[in-house]
Amino acid sequence: MPRRTPRDGRRRALSQNFLHDQQVVADVVATLHPPPSTLVVDLGAGAGALTQAVAARGARVLAVELDPRWVRVLRSRAPAWGDVDVRAGDALRVPFPAEPFSVISNAPYAIGTKLVRRLLTDAHGLTRAVVVLQREAALRLAGGGRFAASWAPWFELRASGRIPARAFRPVPSVESAILTILPRPIPLLSPAAYPGYDRFLTAVFTGRGNTVAQRLGVRPAELAALGLPRDATPGAVDPESYARVFTHLVASGGTCRTGKGSP
Numbered sequence: 001m002p003r004r005t006p007r008d009g010r011r012r013a014l015s016q017n018f019l020h021d022q023q024v025v026a027d028v029v030a031t032l033h034p035p036p037s038t039l040v041v042d043l044g045a046g047a048g049a050l051t052q053a054v055a056a057r058g059a060r061v062l063a064v065e066l067d068p069r070w071v072r073v074l075r076s077r078a079p080a081w082g083d084v085d086v087r088a089g090d091a092l093r094v095p096f097p098a099e100p101f102s103v104i105s106n107a108p109y110a111i112g113t114k115l116v117r118r119l120l121t122d123a124h125g126l127t128r129a130v131v132v133l134q135r136e137a138a139l140r141l142a143g144g145g146r147f148a149a150s151w152a153p154w155f156e157l158r159a160s161g162r163i164p165a166r167a168f169r170p171v172p173s174v175e176s177a178i179l180t181i182l183p184r185p186i187p188l189l190s191p192a193a194y195p196g197y198d199r200f201l202t203a204v205f206t207g208r209g210n211t212v213a214q215r216l217g218v219r220p221a222e223l224a225a226l227g228l229p230r231d232a233t234p235g236a237v238d239p240e241s242y243a244r245v246f247t248h249l250v251a252s253g254g255t256c257r258t259g260k261g262s263p
């Protein structure tokens, strides 16, 4: 059995599986399609595969990397790539720019969900984010569960692609996919509606019964009038439909089980 070196340990702790397949790099950058001169933050830049490809499109890049060894490498290579600023820092703490920016990231999967949450809550100037995640995590976050439903009034979350493990070096043990975060130009609900919406989602996702209608205590015909199948189950509903249902059944003073929670 090969012996582990301290370098292996550090690589494992920081999850340093670098994107190696140039077609996948191109696909990830194409998903972001950053316009020239706009600011892109690359969180967990590593050896700079994404940074370099984004800079080649004429965007300005802020490359954030935690490992001082890769910060040094990035600083030595970046001048040849274009307008790239390298910052030594933690993707979960680094201050976000004051101007509008987009995010590209293939960071350690262990911090993937925390990073996505941070982008949803703290990144006020965010125009779009493209994050490479373990495939199951991308599907779970964008799928029909409570996470996507909670954020759907303010963000569209899309999972796409299927990135094979062989696209990375060293080769990890899991498949990956892209999660795209798109802030909605016009939110489907006001922030003030959130507490009521959250109670509504508690009823939808943890209430009694199998169908959304049963859990909300409404007639299936009422849901059908809002474009949902009469027997829709929570996992099968498109996350953004919940804002519409909430607005009609709760905010408009309806009689569903969460009616006491009108915002």
Ligand SMILES: C[S@@+](CC[C@H](N)C(=O)[O-])C[C@H]1O[C@@H](n2cnc3c(N)ncnc32)[C@H](O)[C@@H]1O
Pocket: 014, 015, 016, 017, 018, 019, 020, 043, 044, 045, 046, 047, 048, 049, 050, 064, 065, 066, 067, 070, 089, 090, 091, 092, 105, 106, 107, 108, 111
């Ligand atoms: C999976 S590698 C990917 C590197 C590069 N983005 C790529 O696609 O090839 C993740 C990188 O994030 C760095 N990293 C780990 N934790 C980090 C953190 N909390 N903040 C910023 N960078 C981090 C690692 O050192 C590593 O360089």
